[in-house]
Amino acid sequence: MAKRGSVGTPRITVKFWGTRGSIPAPGRETVRYGGNTACISIEANDHFIILDAGSGIRLLGNAQRAAGHSTGRTLHLFISHTHWDHIQGLPFFASAFVKGNAIRVYGPKLFHVSLEELFSTQMQHFYFPIRMSKLGSDITFRELAIGAYPGLLAGIDVETCVTNHPVVDMAYKFTIGGRRLVYLTDNELYNEDYFRRVLQTGRSHIMATGRRVMARLRADLCEFVAGADLLITDAFFTRAEYCKFGLGWGHSTYEDVYELAVAAGVRQLCFFHHDPNRTDAALAAIEQEYQRRARRERTLDAIFAAREGMTLNL
Amino acid sequence: MLVRKARLCRQRVVSAWRDREIATISSPGALARLQARGGADPCYLRDSDLPVNGEPMAIRLLRALGETADLGELATAMARLEQHALALNYRDSEVRDVARRVIGIIGKRLRRRLLVFEVLALANCDIVSLLILRNMVDDNLTHEYIFLFTLPGVTALQRVRGDALTALAARLHLLLEFLMRTKQWPRAHSLFERLLRQKKRLHDPRLLGLIHFRAGMGYVRVGRLRSALKSYKLAQRYLLRAGDEENLVKVYNNIGNIYVDLGRPRTALAEFGRTLAIAEELQNDYSLAVAFSSMGTALLQSGDAAAAVDCQKKSLLYTLRSGYFARVQLIYACLANANSALGRRAEAEQLYHEAYAFAVQENERYDQYKVKLALARHYLVTGDAQLGRKALRVAEELCHGFKNRFGMMQIADLHGDFAAIRHLWPEARTAYRRALRLARELRQARLVRLLQNKLAGAVREHNRG
Numbered sequence: 196m197a198k199r200g201s202v203g204t205p206r207i208t209v210k211f212w213g214t215r216g217s218i219p220a221p222g223r224e225t226v227r228y229g230g231n232t233a234c235i236s237i238e239a240n241d242h243f244i245i246l247d248a249g250s251g252i253r254l255l256g257n258a259q260r261a262a263g264h265s266t267g268r269t270l271h272l273f274i275s276h277t278h279w280d281h282i283q284g285l286p287f288f289a290s291a292f293v294k295g296n297a298i299r300v301y302g303p304k305l306f307h308v309s310l311e312e313l314f315s316t317q318m319q320h321f322y323f324p325i326r327m328s329k330l331g332s333d334i335t336f337r338e339l340a341i342g343a344y345p346g347l348l349a350g351i352d353v354e355t356c357v358t359n360h361p362v363v364d365m366a367y368k369f370t371i372g373g374r375r376l377v378y379l380t381d382n383e384l385y386n387e388d389y390f391r392r393v394l395q396t397g398r399s400h401i402m403a404t405g406r407r408v409m410a411r412l413r414a415d416l417c418e419f420v421a422g423a424d425l426l427i428t429d430a431f432f433t434r435a436e437y438c439k440f441g442l443g444w445g446h447s448t449y450e451d452v453y454e455l456a457v458a459a460g461v462r463q464l465c466f467f468h469h470d471p472n473r474t475d476a477a478l479a480a481i482e483q484e485y486q487r488r489a490r491r492e493r494t495l496d497a498i499f500a501a502r503e504g505m506t507l508n509l
Numbered sequence: 510m511l512v513r514k515a516r517l518c519r520q521r522v523v524s525a526w527r528d529r530e531i532a533t534i535s536s537p538g539a540l541a542r543l544q545a546r547g548g549a550d551p552c553y554l555r556d557s558d559l560p561v562n563g564e565p566m567a568i569r570l571l572r573a574l575g576e577t578a579d580l581g582e583l584a585t586a587m588a589r590l591e592q593h594a595l596a597l598n599y600r601d602s603e604v605r606d607v608a609r610r611v612i613g614i615i616g617k618r619l620r621r622r623l624l625v626f627e628v629l630a631l632a633n634c635d636i637v638s639l640l641i642l643r644n645m646v647d648d649n650l651t652h653e654y655i656f657l658f659t660l661p662g663v664t665a666l667q668r669v670r671g672d673a674l675t676a677l678a679a680r681l682h683l684l685l686e687f688l689m690r691t692k693q694w695p696r697a698h699s700l701f702e703r704l705l706r707q708k709k710r711l712h713d714p715r716l717l718g719l720i721h722f723r724a725g726m727g728y729v730r731v732g733r734l735r736s737a738l739k740s741y742k743l744a745q746r747y748l749l750r751a752g753d754e755e756n757l758v759k760v761y762n763n764i765g766n767i768y769v770d771l772g773r774p775r776t777a778l779a780e781f782g783r784t785l786a787i788a789e790e791l792q793n794d795y796s797l798a799v800a801f802s803s804m805g806t807a808l809l810q811s812g813d814a815a816a817a818v819d820c821q822k823k824s825l826l827y828t829l830r831s832g833y834f835a836r837v838q839l840i841y842a843c844l845a846n847a848n849s850a851l852g853r854r855a856e857a858e859q860l861y862h863e864a865y866a867f868a869v870q871e872n873e874r875y876d877q878y879k880v881k882l883a884l885a886r887h888y889l890v891t892g893d894a895q896l897g898r899k900a901l902r903v904a905e906e907l908c909h910g911f912k913n914r915f916g917m918m919q920i921a922d923l924h925g926d927f928a929a930i931r932h933l934w935p936e937a938r939t940a941y942r943r944a945l946r947l948a949r950e951l952r953q954a955r956l957v958r959l960l961q962n963k964l965a966g967a968v969r970e971h972n973r974g
Contacts, residue, residue, distance in 0.1 A: 306804055307785035340819035357826055404867055405834040
């Protein structure tokens with residue numbers, strides 16, 4: 196599956212702490228792929244990066260405490276958007292309670308409300324007993340616009356783009372020592388079904404304009420993920436589910452993300468943000484189906500569904 | 510409502526048309542001309558015309574309409590037809606067919622002058638509401654019919670009271686929206702002024718808010734920004750009272766746009782902040798698209814071009830989510846402005862080109878003017894005076910078309926700027942003087958100061974030369 200970096204290039208370790216979308220889904224049927232919501236850690240160039248703060252971040256905090264290095268660290272937390280399944284774990288993140296730790300939170304610029312306000316709101320008295328200002332660590336926020344941030348972290352370039360989701364959501368591309376990791380979650384890829392939904396009627400030139408806009412956004416996204424060594428992306432629906440009830444929800448199908456990865460020349464594709472109702476057996480079947488397809492079509496180096504606790508070395 | 514009105518008014522037959530406009534337009538000659546332009550006489554109802562899979566109920570109602578002379582029955586039939594048409598998901602062509610016949614039949618009644626005035630007013634407005642809501646008015650002939658059939662309603666405004674007044678004003682507000690959407694500006698202007706005259710007698714805050722909102726839009730169109738701002742502020746007050754957030758979000762956005770035009774981006778940003786907050790709350794993709802685009806324009810004006818690009822891209826995404834692609838040209842133009850400010854010349858010009866082409870396709874002359882004006886500004890920055898003046902000439906022609914004095918002031922100012930970069934000082938002086946005169950007429954104190962400085966500079970350079 197994943198290959199180790201060669202000598203001289205920085206070692207990049209990716210670990211999945213939460214892989215579900217929408218809501219935590221504990222139970223016997225989600226043991227293999229996990230029931231916690233979105234959280235991934237990346238260790239590279241002496242930096243510790245966290246992608247999203249879903250319920251999986253609690254396990255990360257516990258693991259850091261158990262490893263004995265929970266103080267005096269700087270953690271870089273990149274938030275895709277502020278829906279619950281991407282921020283709900285922060286109040287339970289042990290490292291956030293430790294004095295001396297610094298947490299730098301990055302997220303999309305929303306213009307009318309700050310990221311800090313949104314995080315503070317979920318820790319208001321009615322929802323949680325401890326206010327964010329009372330957490331021991333030094334938490335600061337930085338809002339990012341769409342664009343490139345060369346050297347945002349020493350030796351790491353970050354690029355952002357906006358995704359197709361009901362609330363402002365951001366995808367991140369990390370370039371570390373020439374290797375590219377793209378985190379693209381909660382995104383509905385543009386496709387014909389989607390187009391038909393948004394434009395049921397209309398004059399021909401409006402339809403044509405709509406198509407041009409969609410093609411442009413699709414091309415922008417394809418360019419964003421082009422040549423990624425690892426693409427971690429939202430794959431929530433099967434085609435049938437999507438057409439039946441998922442149109443416009445802001446999530447993609449396995450088929451669409453596979454096609455995007457192939458078109459963009461991605462090396463490894465990781466299905467992420469699993470449907471909370473998808474059982475281990477169903478997910479394994481989908482994973483195998485696409486692995487067979489990739490082998491048959493000789494497209495991607497690897498394709499897999501993210502599992503809680505899984506570690507990859509890029 | 511319609512039936513009750515019919516009963517009340519059954520005995521009051523209007524003997525004479527008091528409104529000269531109605532008398533002229535509703536004359537048999539005028540109707541005949543309209544019908545001739547539309548081809549076959551729409552009054553004529555043949556069995557062979559009936560849709561094969563048409564709704565028997567609708568057809569029966571149509572027949573009743575064609576044959577009855579009873580006003581109560583007619584009013585009932587109209588109300589039932591409307592309910593029926595709205596309840597059933599007619600295919601567009603079928604509804605259009607039915608609606609045209611209804612229009613024709615009412616036209617016939619109108620010619621015979623059989624209807625009680627107020628009943629006719631409400632019934633006609635109901636038909637128009639039905640047609641507008643069903644999006645069945647897509648040609649100039651139907652526009653004329655629409656106008657014709659609502660004239661009794663407009664005249665009846667002064668006479669009716671209480672609930673009937675509210676009902677009539679609500680229907681006429683829909684007509685006002687339609688007139689603005691179809692760019693029938695003089696008619697729209699006349700209608701909102703008539704509606705506003707009834708302000709003290711209307712007690713529905715939502716309706717009053719909407720009328721002021723449309724009035725504000727009309728004033729913007731003719732460049733009367735202060736009047737527009739006043740109307741929008743009143744609309745804001747009434748809509749807040751009515752708790753109508755769907756429309757409030759549009760009002761805040763339009764107020765912000767005026768501040769952008771007046772060169773006050775900070776004030777505009779505060780308004781757009783409110784717009785975004787409400788749009789998020791409503792989870793309305795279209796409102797989010799508009800709000801992000803407007804926010805981007807204000808950010809660009811305040812000097813943050815990168816954030817402006819960010820906003821426009823978000824706007825484009827929400828436009829795609831909403832499916833309302835008619836806005837694309839505006840977003841492209843704004844994105845082009847932001848790229849121009851960032852020095853991405855080729856990208857900016859490509860976007861201007863696409864925005865203009867789309868506005869031409871849509872026959873949106875106001876948007877064409879806006880794009881050309883923006884393109885001229887872009888060329889001013891890049892120093893391409895020839896291309897800039899060419900774009901400006903097109904903008905000027907378009908602006909003359911809707912007599913927008915604010916636009917003419919902006920154009921005169923830009924003419925001055927182009928002359929100034931080519932050191933043609935007498936020409937610059939003349940252009941700035943014209944712009945200054947217009948700014949004074951429009952009472953734009955900030956712009957007056959700005960133009961005075963430019964004029965002084967041009968005079969100084971001229972004297973030095």
